Amino acid sequence: MENVIECRHLTHYYGDRCIYEDLNFAIPKGRIVGLLGKNGTGKTTTINILNGYLQPKSGECRMFGQKAGRLSPSVKQKVALLLEGHVQYSFMNIAQIEKFYASFYPLWDKVPFWELMNKLKIAPKQRISRMSCGQRSQVALGIILAQNADLLILDDFSMGLDPGYRRLFVDYLSEYAHAEDKTVFVTSHIIQDMERLIDDCMILDYGKLLLQQPVDRFLDSFKRYRMTSLLAPNWEKMPVVHPEKIRNRIEFYSDAGKQTIVQNLEEQGFETNDLQEESLTLEEAFIGLTGKY
């Protein structure tokens, strides 16, 4: 499948602080990919590098085959960008902003924009600066949908939105992206919204990419296990992450499968009768993989 975004050997530091080293990933055409990570793991840094607002220490990113930071106007026309906090030209009203953007995008389709604005019951002459955060998010969403771009990059779209607006945003975007076969690259730190939206997840931890795979495959294999025991197993010998023992209750996460876990525990002399395997939501799996701290 053709890749819309490719990042190779990306390394970036802020001063002495390593954000990541030798990060490699690709976003195939037509997929909705979520970049998940805790605060400070480099989600916005990645978006900034992709859009050419930041030069990495080493490595490079390409969009539609062109080097980030040197995108031609014709490639920029294919990329719709939502900045963190739904930043838009708040000194304009919605009629002005629609007129402004329409001139830049040959495939501009004003129907979805005005459809969303009508839902909000906003007067065409209302200035964006006088709108609530939720209303501003819908203006920003309306603009990126109307651009009819091939790739949509959304940086922390859920920031500052109440649950209703988050749901509206996700449902509208998901329906649009699937119906129009668009590629979406999205970051958020509210994982529960992402589960309804994304096909693939990329999970960043401090300094590295932990995984990139389809969400359903990840949730099919990555499980939480619970058991009771007075002693803790030797975790070094087991394919588990973030094991925790509180009194006699043991909890850990693994993608190795129940059979392997049982075999490992029995080899160490543990009873496995009460071992429970639990399926997880994306948010629980994210916490399981990256840890609570």
Added chain:
Amino acid sequence: MIKALLYKEWIKTRWFLLAIAIAGLLLHIYMFMRVGRSIRLVGAEHIWDVIITRNQFLFSELKYLPLLSGALLGLSQFIPEITNRRIKLTFHLPLREKTITTWMVGFGFILLTGLFLVQFAGLFTGMHLLFAPEIVNNGALTVLPWYVAGLWAYLACVFVAVEPTWRMRIPNLLISTGLIRILFLSDFPAAYAPMPVLMFAGTILFVLFLWLSVFRLKVGRQ
């Protein structure tokens, strides 16, 4: 696309431009009313004496108007761009960053120059009605550095505002203030007449400075 870009600049600056234009008009009306009243009250001979022998310039209220006009226009145009890093949206528009910057700065610079030319023409014409050509020419040379200071102030605002870090904004502000101060060192009429090269070179320097800020913003200096 360029038309749309200029439309955005117009929306940001139109009320500020109107305010600058009205302030300039009112100040010119006030200055000519005051000079006319002085001529009527103390006589043209006395005013002539003040100008010729005491080297006084009668329109010195104008001194800081271009400076404030340039700074206000620059801030009104670029503060909205740097607030919430909105300039990222602007640089994401499907045009080359150089093209975007040139048109944005060109918009402000040309409008400001146009406004200054209208004010300058008003002053020049008004003075012609009251004074001899030598005095008018001397007056024009006196106000020229003030108008150049207005253009420098505009470019300095872009230079400081677009710079991505506060650590560099402060030295940028100090350098700009120092350079603009050069144009206000002497109140002597036509003191800067022999220095058009300095004024031109300073303008070029500010243009280079603002490109440095654009470059630093583009590569994500933090």
